[in-house]
Amino acid sequence: MIYGATGYTGRLVVAEAVEAGVWPVLAGRDARKLGALADSFSRGAGGESRSAPLETRAFGLDEAARIEAALRDIDVVLHCAGPFSRTALPMFEACLRAGTHYVDITGEIAVCEALAARDAEAREAGIMVLPAAGFDVVPSDCLIADLAARHPGGRILRLGLLVRSGASRGTMKTALEGVNAMRIRRDGRVMRVAAGSLRHEFDFGRGPAAALVTPLADVSTAWWSTGIENIEAYYRAGRRLPRLMRLSRWFGWLLAGRTAQALLGRWIDRGPEGPSGAQRRTSEGILVAEIEDSQGRRASARMRVPDPYGFTAKTLVAVGVRVRNGNFKAGYQTPSSAYGADFVRHFDGVEWEVL
Ligand SMILES: NC(=O)c1ccc[n+]([C@@H]2O[C@H](COP(=O)([O-])OP(=O)(O)OC[C@H]3O[C@@H](n4cnc5c(N)ncnc54)[C@H](OP(=O)(O)O)[C@@H]3O)[C@@H](O)[C@H]2O)c1
Numbered sequence: 001m002i003y004g005a006t007g008y009t010g011r012l013v014v015a016e017a018v019e020a021g022v023w024p025v026l027a028g029r030d031a032r033k034l035g036a037l038a039d040s041f042s043r044g045a046g047g048e049s050r051s052a053p054l055e056t057r058a059f060g061l062d063e064a065a066r067i068e069a070a071l072r073d074i075d076v077v078l079h080c081a082g083p084f085s086r087t088a089l090p091m092f093e094a095c096l097r098a099g100t101h102y103v104d105i106t107g108e109i110a111v112c113e114a115l116a117a118r119d120a121e122a123r124e125a126g127i128m129v130l131p132a133a134g135f136d137v138v139p140s141d142c143l144i145a146d147l148a149a150r151h152p153g154g155r156i157l158r159l160g161l162l163v164r165s166g167a168s169r170g171t172m173k174t175a176l177e178g179v180n181a182m183r184i185r186r187d188g189r190v191m192r193v194a195a196g197s198l199r200h201e202f203d204f205g206r207g208p209a210a211a212l213v214t215p216l217a218d219v220s221t222a223w224w225s226t227g228i229e230n231i232e233a234y235y236r237a238g239r240r241l242p243r244l245m246r247l248s249r250w251f252g253w254l255l256a257g258r259t260a261q262a263l264l265g266r267w268i269d270r271g272p273e274g275p276s277g278a279q280r281r282t283s284e285g286i287l288v289a290e291i292e293d294s295q296g297r298r299a300s301a302r303m304r305v306p307d308p309y310g311f312t313a314k315t316l317v318a319v320g321v322r323v324r325n326g327n328f329k330a331g332y333q334t335p336s337s338a339y340g341a342d343f344v345r346h347f348d349g350v351e352w353e354v355l
Contacts, residue, residue: 001025001057001074001100003091004081006033008168008274009105009134012313013080014041014054020317022324023054025074028081031058061087067094076323078316079104083174084111088131092118096125101323105134105312107174109183109190112220119332128328130338132217133319134312135285135305136161138335140218141225142344143289143303143352145336148226150354151299154291156230159218160202160211163235165283165308168274176264180256183215185223185231200234202288203355205302211236221334228291280307288355299355306349314347 002017004010005026017024018041026034034056042053059066061081071077071094081087084106092115095102102122106112112131122129132141140159148154167175182193198213211234218233275283285308290300305311315335322328322339329338336343344350 001027001071001077003027003077003079004087006030006037007080007082007170009170009309009312010080011037012309013078013316016310016313016317017078017320018054020321022317022321024078024320025055025057027057027059027070027077029058029060031056034058061090064090064094067091068097071095071098071100074098074100076101076103076320078320080316082106082108082170083177084108084131085174085177089114092129095127095129096121099125099127101128101130101328103128103130103133103316103319103323105316106131107136107171107217108178109215109217109220112217112224113190116220116224116332123331126330128323128330128333128338130319130333130335132221133316133335135308135315136287137217137221138311138315139285139303139305139344139350140216140287140289141221141335142341143287143301144218144222145225145334146341147289147291147299147301147354148228149341151291151293153293154226154228155294156232156292157222157226157228158200158202158290158292159216159222159231159233160200160204160288160290161214161216161233161235162202162204162209162211162286163283163308165285166272166275166279168309169268169271170274172268172271173265176261176268178215181215182213183219184213184233185219185229188223188229190219198232198234200232202234202236202290203300203302204236204286204288205304209236224332225334225336275309280310283307283309285311301352301354303344303353304349304351305344305347311347315344318346 038054201208214235216233
């Protein structure tokens, strides 16, 4: 099942699944949008010649019994409806009761932490819980797990991310929610830091470039994958998001208020739904992981991933297919804990350099 199938990313995931020969159940809260999406694929938009339409199931996430009933015969749900701060736990709890594996594409630290805290329950239910199974965490987690294995005893881990791509509305809204909530991991604990208070230089391929502290999900997932207790994530990027980040340094408290969030949410709704196909073809994400030991010695590695949104669809479907084929580990997982640091190598266009 693909839940949130009618969103910008959800539609990419459906197209990817159909292309991979999977015939998913399309789900979300709006029956009309789901019907239109299913029709578009039945007409062959996914390049498939099947005559049976894709099945749709419309249900919201506010009635536990309805979610559970909709999941009863589902092996794995690929959850694409965000911001996940509102949608992850109701879906996860229904998955626990229905015995359905849970995979999502969140980028939110608090969501990963909340799901990690339910590891024992997931093990007991025999389900895998794998949040953040898209960009940036599939590449970053593999990059980080590999670097940490090459340099045992790392004390501080830093991740730098540069994205040359437009952002989807869902990404913008999720970033807006986190605008006043910068987080790092210090001595094992997730703690808050002021927006703009930490900068770090990374070589994204054109010499050192400064990036600003950002609450990427790696603050949670990289700890689970490596056990390193000090983790910082930084971001350097294109147009609207960094503008928001610069503003947040001075006005974060104001932007986090309800009125400002509602106004900015409407501003995001007036913008494009997400990058166009042409924009996606030239888009890329560059990740640099740096590990520092107690003597201050540093080692780093860099990865380039083409088309971050398309990449998310590919990795999510790849995980879904593996799970459906019985290739999963029960309990809370990260991409590298479930499938190893080489998982990312299965996807075309990934360039990986040990620096
Ligand atoms: N980690 C990654 O690789 C990655 C990549 C892309 C996106 N994302 C994340 O994925 C999420 C979606 O992004 P997007 O660009 O696809 O957004 P989008 O185009 O706005 O789509 C959001 C989808 O979620 C549904 N939805 C939202 N809130 C819901 C709720 N409370 N209950 C049920 N359904 C709900 C929407 O349904 P309606 O149409 O009915 O409103 C829509 O189908 C965001 O959180 C974004 O940050 C992550």
